[in-house]
Amino acid sequence: MGRKDAEQRRASLWSQLYTENGREDIMEAESTGIGICGWILTLLSLVLVLVTVPFSLFVCFKVVQEYERAVIFRLGRLLPGGSRGPGIFFILPCIENYSKVDLRTSVIDIPPQEVLTKDSVTVSVDAVVYYRVSNATVSVANVENAHHSTRLLAQTTLRNILGTKNLHEILSDRESISNSMQSVLDDATTAWGIKVERVEIKDARLPVQLQRAMAAEAEAAREARAKVIAAEGEQKASKALREASLVMAESSSALQLRYLQTLNSISAEKNSTIIFPLPMDLISHFLTKDRR
Numbered sequence: 001m002g003r004k005d006a007e008q009r010r011a012s013l014w015s016q017l018y019t020e021n022g023r024e025d026i027m028e029a030e031s032t033g034i035g036i037c038g039w040i041l042t043l044l045s046l047v048l049v050l051v052t053v054p055f056s057l058f059v060c061f062k063v064v065q066e067y068e069r070a071v072i073f074r075l076g077r078l079l080p081g082g083s084r085g086p087g088i089f090f091i092l093p094c095i096e097n098y099s100k101v102d103l104r105t106s107v108i109d110i111p112p113q114e115v116l117t118k119d120s121v122t123v124s125v126d127a128v129v130y131y132r133v134s135n136a137t138v139s140v141a142n143v144e145n146a147h148h149s150t151r152l153l154a155q156t157t158l159r160n161i162l163g164t165k166n167l168h169e170i171l172s173d174r175e176s177i178s179n180s181m182q183s184v185l186d187d188a189t190t191a192w193g194i195k196v197e198r199v200e201i202k203d204a205r206l207p208v209q210l211q212r213a214m215a216a217e218a219e220a221a222r223e224a225r226a227k228v229i230a231a232e233g234e235q236k237a238s239k240a241l242r243e244a245s246l247v248m249a250e251s252s253s254a255l256q257l258r259y260l261q262t263l264n265s266i267s268a269e270k271n272s273t274i275i276f277p278l279p280m281d282l283i284s285h286f287l288t289k290d291r292r
Contacts, residue, residue, distance in 0.1 A: 083101065177201055
Protein backbone atom coordinates (compact mmCIF):
# COMPACT_ATOMS: atom_id res chain seq x y z
CA MET A 1 0.00 0.00 0.00
CA GLY A 2 2.88 2.37 0.78
CA ARG A 3 4.36 1.89 -2.71
CA LYS A 4 0.96 2.49 -4.32
CA ASP A 5 0.46 5.70 -2.33
CA ALA A 6 3.90 6.92 -3.38
CA GLU A 7 3.09 6.32 -7.05
CA GLN A 8 -0.17 8.23 -6.69
CA ARG A 9 1.59 11.17 -5.04
CA ARG A 10 4.18 11.15 -7.82
CA ALA A 11 1.47 11.17 -10.52
CA SER A 12 -0.25 14.05 -8.74
CA LEU A 13 3.02 15.98 -8.64
CA TRP A 14 3.58 15.46 -12.37
CA SER A 15 0.04 16.62 -13.18
CA GLN A 16 0.60 19.79 -11.15
CA LEU A 17 3.86 20.48 -12.94
CA TYR A 18 2.17 20.25 -16.33
CA THR A 19 0.98 23.87 -16.47
CA GLU A 20 0.91 26.32 -19.40
CA ASN A 21 4.67 25.81 -19.78
CA GLY A 22 4.33 22.22 -18.68
CA ARG A 23 7.00 20.80 -20.93
CA GLU A 24 9.60 23.14 -19.48
CA ASP A 25 8.55 22.44 -15.87
CA ILE A 26 8.74 18.67 -16.35
CA MET A 27 12.21 18.98 -17.83
CA GLU A 28 13.26 21.06 -14.84
CA ALA A 29 11.81 18.49 -12.42
CA GLU A 30 13.73 15.70 -14.17
CA SER A 31 16.95 17.70 -14.15
CA THR A 32 17.17 17.59 -10.34
CA GLY A 33 18.06 13.89 -10.26
CA ILE A 34 21.67 13.97 -11.52
CA GLY A 35 22.76 11.00 -9.43
CA ILE A 36 25.85 10.35 -7.33
CA CYS A 37 28.24 10.65 -10.27
CA GLY A 38 26.72 13.98 -11.15
CA TRP A 39 27.24 15.31 -7.63
CA ILE A 40 30.84 14.12 -7.62
CA LEU A 41 31.56 15.86 -10.91
CA THR A 42 29.86 19.01 -9.63
CA LEU A 43 32.06 19.03 -6.50
CA LEU A 44 35.19 18.49 -8.61
CA SER A 45 34.17 21.37 -10.85
CA LEU A 46 33.70 23.64 -7.83
CA VAL A 47 37.11 22.65 -6.49
CA LEU A 48 38.64 23.42 -9.88
CA VAL A 49 37.02 26.87 -9.85
CA LEU A 50 38.34 27.63 -6.35
CA VAL A 51 41.83 26.42 -7.16
CA THR A 52 42.13 28.47 -10.33
CA VAL A 53 40.69 31.71 -8.93
CA PRO A 54 40.88 34.45 -10.26
CA PHE A 55 41.44 32.98 -13.75
CA SER A 56 38.35 30.81 -13.52
CA LEU A 57 36.16 33.87 -13.05
CA PHE A 58 36.69 34.85 -16.70
CA VAL A 59 35.31 31.46 -17.72
CA CYS A 60 32.53 31.04 -15.18
CA PHE A 61 30.82 34.44 -15.39
CA LYS A 62 28.79 35.14 -18.51
CA VAL A 63 26.63 38.07 -19.56
CA VAL A 64 23.48 38.15 -21.70
CA GLN A 65 21.81 41.29 -23.03
CA GLU A 66 18.36 42.58 -22.19
CA TYR A 67 16.87 40.93 -25.27
CA GLU A 68 18.62 37.57 -24.70
CA ARG A 69 18.19 34.57 -22.45
CA ALA A 70 20.62 31.77 -21.58
CA VAL A 71 19.45 28.16 -21.38
CA ILE A 72 21.93 26.21 -19.20
CA PHE A 73 22.54 22.45 -19.35
CA ARG A 74 24.35 20.61 -16.55
CA LEU A 75 25.54 17.16 -17.56
CA GLY A 76 23.02 17.21 -20.39
CA ARG A 77 20.07 18.18 -18.17
CA LEU A 78 18.26 21.50 -17.96
CA LEU A 79 18.83 23.41 -14.75
CA PRO A 80 15.80 24.14 -12.56
CA GLY A 81 14.40 27.65 -12.85
CA GLY A 82 14.33 27.91 -16.61
CA SER A 83 16.43 30.34 -18.61
CA ARG A 84 18.82 32.91 -17.13
CA GLY A 85 19.12 36.58 -17.86
CA PRO A 86 19.34 39.35 -18.57
CA GLY A 87 22.60 40.23 -16.83
CA ILE A 88 25.35 38.10 -15.26
CA PHE A 89 25.05 34.39 -14.57
CA PHE A 90 27.45 31.70 -13.39
CA ILE A 91 28.32 28.40 -15.06
CA LEU A 92 30.57 25.59 -13.87
CA PRO A 93 33.34 24.63 -16.28
CA CYS A 94 33.46 21.17 -17.86
CA ILE A 95 29.97 20.11 -16.70
CA GLU A 96 27.79 23.01 -17.83
CA ASN A 97 27.17 24.63 -21.18
CA TYR A 98 24.58 27.15 -22.32
CA SER A 99 22.75 28.37 -25.40
CA LYS A 100 21.82 31.98 -26.06
CA VAL A 101 18.33 32.70 -27.35
CA ASP A 102 17.37 36.02 -28.95
CA LEU A 103 13.89 37.18 -27.88
CA ARG A 104 13.56 40.01 -30.42
CA THR A 105 11.01 39.84 -33.20
CA SER A 106 12.38 38.13 -36.30
CA VAL A 107 11.15 38.27 -39.89
CA ILE A 108 10.68 35.42 -42.35
CA ASP A 109 10.49 36.43 -45.99
CA ILE A 110 8.64 33.56 -47.65
CA PRO A 111 9.80 33.22 -51.27
CA PRO A 112 7.15 33.12 -54.03
CA GLN A 113 5.15 29.91 -53.84
CA GLU A 114 3.47 28.41 -56.91
CA VAL A 115 -0.07 27.62 -55.76
CA LEU A 116 -2.97 26.00 -57.59
CA THR A 117 -6.13 27.73 -56.41
CA LYS A 118 -9.53 26.16 -55.88
CA ASP A 119 -10.68 27.29 -59.34
CA SER A 120 -7.59 25.72 -61.00
CA VAL A 121 -5.53 28.88 -61.54
CA THR A 122 -1.78 28.92 -60.91
CA VAL A 123 -0.73 31.89 -58.78
CA SER A 124 2.68 32.88 -57.40
CA VAL A 125 2.28 34.33 -53.89
CA ASP A 126 4.88 35.52 -51.38
CA ALA A 127 4.41 36.63 -47.77
CA VAL A 128 6.16 37.95 -44.65
CA VAL A 129 5.91 36.39 -41.17
CA TYR A 130 6.81 38.25 -37.97
CA TYR A 131 7.52 36.03 -34.95
CA ARG A 132 9.49 35.92 -31.71
CA VAL A 133 10.66 33.39 -29.14
CA SER A 134 8.19 33.36 -26.26
CA ASN A 135 9.81 30.55 -24.23
CA ALA A 136 13.57 30.24 -24.53
CA THR A 137 13.84 26.87 -22.77
CA VAL A 138 11.20 25.19 -24.92
CA SER A 139 12.65 26.64 -28.14
CA VAL A 140 16.00 24.99 -27.35
CA ALA A 141 14.81 21.70 -25.85
CA ASN A 142 11.79 20.84 -28.02
CA VAL A 143 13.03 21.53 -31.54
CA GLU A 144 16.43 21.33 -33.19
CA ASN A 145 16.20 24.66 -35.04
CA ALA A 146 13.12 26.70 -34.16
CA HIS A 147 13.75 29.41 -36.78
CA HIS A 148 14.27 26.99 -39.67
CA SER A 149 11.28 24.89 -38.64
CA THR A 150 9.06 27.97 -38.48
CA ARG A 151 10.21 29.02 -41.95
CA LEU A 152 9.38 25.64 -43.50
CA LEU A 153 6.03 25.49 -41.71
CA ALA A 154 5.14 28.98 -42.95
CA GLN A 155 5.79 27.96 -46.56
CA THR A 156 3.66 24.82 -46.36
CA THR A 157 0.88 26.64 -44.49
CA LEU A 158 0.78 29.35 -47.15
CA ARG A 159 0.35 26.77 -49.93
CA ASN A 160 -2.27 24.81 -47.99
CA ILE A 161 -4.44 27.82 -47.18
CA LEU A 162 -4.26 29.37 -50.65
CA GLY A 163 -5.18 26.01 -52.18
CA THR A 164 -8.62 26.29 -50.59
CA LYS A 165 -9.30 29.80 -51.96
CA ASN A 166 -10.58 31.04 -55.32
CA LEU A 167 -8.61 33.54 -57.36
CA HIS A 168 -10.89 36.48 -56.58
CA GLU A 169 -10.62 35.70 -52.84
CA ILE A 170 -6.81 35.76 -52.99
CA LEU A 171 -6.83 39.09 -54.83
CA SER A 172 -9.49 40.83 -52.73
CA ASP A 173 -9.46 39.20 -49.27
CA ARG A 174 -5.81 39.18 -48.23
CA GLU A 175 -6.52 40.22 -44.65
CA SER A 176 -8.64 37.13 -43.99
CA ILE A 177 -5.95 34.88 -45.48
CA SER A 178 -3.29 36.54 -43.29
CA ASN A 179 -5.38 36.04 -40.14
CA SER A 180 -6.05 32.38 -40.96
CA MET A 181 -2.39 31.75 -41.63
CA GLN A 182 -1.35 33.46 -38.39
CA SER A 183 -3.81 31.37 -36.36
CA VAL A 184 -2.60 28.09 -37.88
CA LEU A 185 1.08 28.96 -37.43
CA ASP A 186 0.62 30.16 -33.87
CA ASP A 187 -1.15 26.95 -32.84
CA ALA A 188 1.57 24.79 -34.40
CA THR A 189 4.58 26.72 -33.07
CA THR A 190 3.40 27.00 -29.46
CA ALA A 191 5.07 23.67 -28.69
CA TRP A 192 8.34 25.14 -30.06
CA GLY A 193 8.23 28.23 -27.84
CA ILE A 194 7.49 30.49 -30.82
CA LYS A 195 4.84 33.22 -30.95
CA VAL A 196 3.68 34.31 -34.42
CA GLU A 197 2.75 37.98 -34.19
CA ARG A 198 1.76 38.94 -37.72
CA VAL A 199 1.48 37.57 -41.25
CA GLU A 200 1.24 39.73 -44.37
CA ILE A 201 0.64 38.71 -47.99
CA LYS A 202 3.06 40.75 -50.10
CA ASP A 203 2.15 40.09 -53.71
CA ALA A 204 0.15 37.72 -55.91
CA ARG A 205 1.50 37.37 -59.44
CA LEU A 206 -0.69 35.91 -62.18
CA PRO A 207 0.38 34.26 -65.45
CA VAL A 208 0.83 36.64 -68.40
CA GLN A 209 -2.02 35.08 -70.42
CA LEU A 210 -4.39 35.41 -67.47
CA GLN A 211 -3.35 39.04 -66.97
CA ARG A 212 -4.15 39.77 -70.62
CA ALA A 213 -7.51 38.03 -70.37
CA MET A 214 -8.41 39.97 -67.22
CA ALA A 215 -7.28 43.24 -68.83
CA ALA A 216 -9.43 42.53 -71.91
CA GLU A 217 -12.40 41.71 -69.68
CA ALA A 218 -11.97 44.93 -67.71
CA GLU A 219 -11.66 46.97 -70.93
CA ALA A 220 -14.81 45.40 -72.36
CA ALA A 221 -16.67 46.17 -69.12
CA ARG A 222 -15.51 49.80 -69.26
CA GLU A 223 -16.61 50.14 -72.90
CA ALA A 224 -20.02 48.68 -72.05
CA ARG A 225 -20.46 51.16 -69.20
CA ALA A 226 -19.38 54.02 -71.48
CA LYS A 227 -21.98 53.03 -74.10
CA VAL A 228 -24.68 52.81 -71.46
CA ILE A 229 -23.78 56.26 -70.13
CA ALA A 230 -23.74 57.72 -73.67
CA ALA A 231 -27.15 56.20 -74.43
CA GLU A 232 -28.59 57.62 -71.22
CA GLY A 233 -27.17 61.03 -72.14
CA GLU A 234 -28.76 60.88 -75.59
CA GLN A 235 -32.07 59.92 -74.04
CA LYS A 236 -31.98 62.84 -71.61
CA ALA A 237 -30.90 65.24 -74.39
CA SER A 238 -33.77 64.12 -76.65
CA LYS A 239 -36.26 64.65 -73.84
CA ALA A 240 -34.86 68.14 -73.21
CA LEU A 241 -35.04 69.03 -76.91
CA ARG A 242 -38.61 67.79 -77.10
CA GLU A 243 -39.62 69.95 -74.14
CA ALA A 244 -37.80 72.96 -75.65
CA SER A 245 -39.55 72.50 -78.98
CA LEU A 246 -42.94 72.44 -77.26
CA VAL A 247 -42.12 75.71 -75.47
CA MET A 248 -40.96 77.40 -78.70
CA ALA A 249 -44.04 76.22 -80.57
CA GLU A 250 -46.27 77.91 -78.03
CA SER A 251 -44.39 81.25 -78.09
CA SER A 252 -43.19 82.96 -81.29
CA SER A 253 -41.02 85.37 -79.29
CA ALA A 254 -39.06 82.42 -77.81
CA LEU A 255 -38.38 81.13 -81.34
CA GLN A 256 -37.17 84.57 -82.41
CA LEU A 257 -34.84 84.86 -79.40
CA ARG A 258 -33.43 81.43 -80.14
CA TYR A 259 -32.87 82.49 -83.77
CA LEU A 260 -30.96 85.62 -82.69
CA GLN A 261 -28.87 83.64 -80.21
CA THR A 262 -27.85 81.21 -82.93
CA LEU A 263 -26.79 84.11 -85.18
CA ASN A 264 -24.72 85.55 -82.32
CA SER A 265 -22.88 82.31 -81.70
CA ILE A 266 -22.14 81.78 -85.41
CA SER A 267 -20.75 85.28 -85.82
CA ALA A 268 -18.53 84.87 -82.74
CA GLU A 269 -17.01 81.56 -83.81
CA LYS A 270 -16.70 82.11 -87.59
CA ASN A 271 -16.09 85.78 -88.26
CA SER A 272 -15.47 85.31 -91.99
CA THR A 273 -18.92 83.84 -92.53
CA ILE A 274 -21.50 86.15 -94.13
CA ILE A 275 -24.98 85.68 -92.72
CA PHE A 276 -28.14 86.72 -94.51
CA PRO A 277 -30.85 86.51 -91.87
CA LEU A 278 -34.37 85.84 -93.05
CA PRO A 279 -37.15 88.04 -91.77
CA MET A 280 -38.99 86.47 -88.87
CA ASP A 281 -42.27 87.48 -90.46
CA LEU A 282 -41.53 85.25 -93.42
CA ILE A 283 -40.73 82.31 -91.15
CA SER A 284 -43.85 82.85 -89.11
CA HIS A 285 -45.89 82.89 -92.34
CA PHE A 286 -44.63 79.40 -93.19
CA LEU A 287 -45.27 78.23 -89.69
CA THR A 288 -48.88 79.40 -89.76
CA LYS A 289 -49.32 77.82 -93.17
CA ASP A 290 -48.07 74.48 -91.91
CA ARG A 291 -50.44 74.61 -88.98
CA ARG A 292 -53.38 75.07 -91.36
